[in-house]
Amino acid sequence: MAQASTSAIPPIHRVLFLNSTRDPYDISVVEQPTPQAVPGSAVIQILGAAVLSYAGDIFSGRKPYPYPTPFVPGSSAIGRVAGVGSDATKLEVGQLVYFDCYIHGRDDPDSSILHGLFYGFDPSSNKLMENEWRNGTYAEYSKVPLENCFPLDEQRLLGSPAEGGLGYNLADLSYLSKLAVPIGGLRVVDVRAGEKVIIAPATGAFGSAAVVAALAMGAQVIAVGRNLDALEKVKSLGPEGRVRTVQITGDVTHDVGELTKSGPADVFFDISPEQAAKSTHFTSCIQALGRGGRVSLMGPFMELSLPIMAMMGKDITVKCKFMYTKEDIRFMIRLVEAGDLKLGQAGGVQAAGLFPLEQFEAAFDTAAKMGGPGMQTIIAP
CATH class of the missing domain: 3.40.50.720 (NAD(P)-binding Rossmann-like Domain)
Incomplete structure (x- = not known):
């Protein structure tokens, strides 16, 4: 039997854990067992996860987004593959990937959630977030569907312009979630x-x-x-x-x-x-x-x-239109890797701040105050 492929994933990792919806916050950084890759999934090490301008309102309950509690919140993220299920055919440990938080039911594409953020619109969608895909990306590691991981050409995107690269950094790549x-x-x-x-x-x-x-x-x-x-x-x-x-x-x-x-x-x-x-x-x-x-x-x-x-x-x-398709994501990545869709300084985009898990309140406040044109805030565990 084929075995799951993993790197040296630690047994315990740190997460931002939301206990309940309460203003201002009932959230804390705790240690939990690190998720393991099973068929249909990958475990990614989170390098940077986007923060919405209204994240503070969502996770304090002021903006009534439905989600299960307790859980680990999050959003789309840039990560590195740490483990893949035995049915992975292309995704490999060590790859740099863009994780898309818009998850669909495999047996019902009309069922969907925003991973770590939004329950969905019906009971069948809720099942996705209540069970297998409950915990999001405000964590050191996250278990995600294989099909929501999009490989990135690391050499092209992060490489030196003198060597044919675009010279971006990981914070620049996080803007993909806005685009x-x-x-x-x-x-x-x-x-x-x-x-x-x-x-x-x-x-x-x-x-x-x-x-x-x-x-x-x-x-x-x-x-x-x-x-x-x-x-x-x-x-x-x-x-x-x-x-x-x-x-x-x-x-x-x-x-x-x-x-x-x-x-x-x-x-x-x-x-x-x-x-x-x-x-x-x-x-x-x-x-x-x-x-x-x-x-x-x-x-x-x-x-x-x-x-x-x-x-x-x-x-x-x-x-x-609600959100996008997977082909839209592939199109976006092709535009970026071709150099047509500009990120970072070249595209007039800047990071308002990169925050560790412990500074989540500062991250939420910064995102709310600096959510204007070309701005982004990132949680980098």
């Missing part, structure tokens, strides 16, 4: 090189990542927001002339005029928070599209009133 979401939304409406893409709001963590992703896909970007200072930061994410900014005023006629100064747009990508459900920018951005325009909606959990007559008159297509 993955908008790439899913941009690809679902088939963004093509040379097209004009309106991105709103472009000033948050995922909106600004959408700007970086759309530029890498060859698009021109119209970045939309209300904060002029933040919009200027977004503009700096792209080369001269590739990013134009428009401040939303609430006057639909005026805003459409600003959006269409260089002609109608091809795509409108939106990743608004639920508080923006009644914002006028939905109408303005849709009316700024040309005939056959496409709309990608990724904003969570809100009901919208859209300008249906205008949409019908221009044959506008609307698609709603």
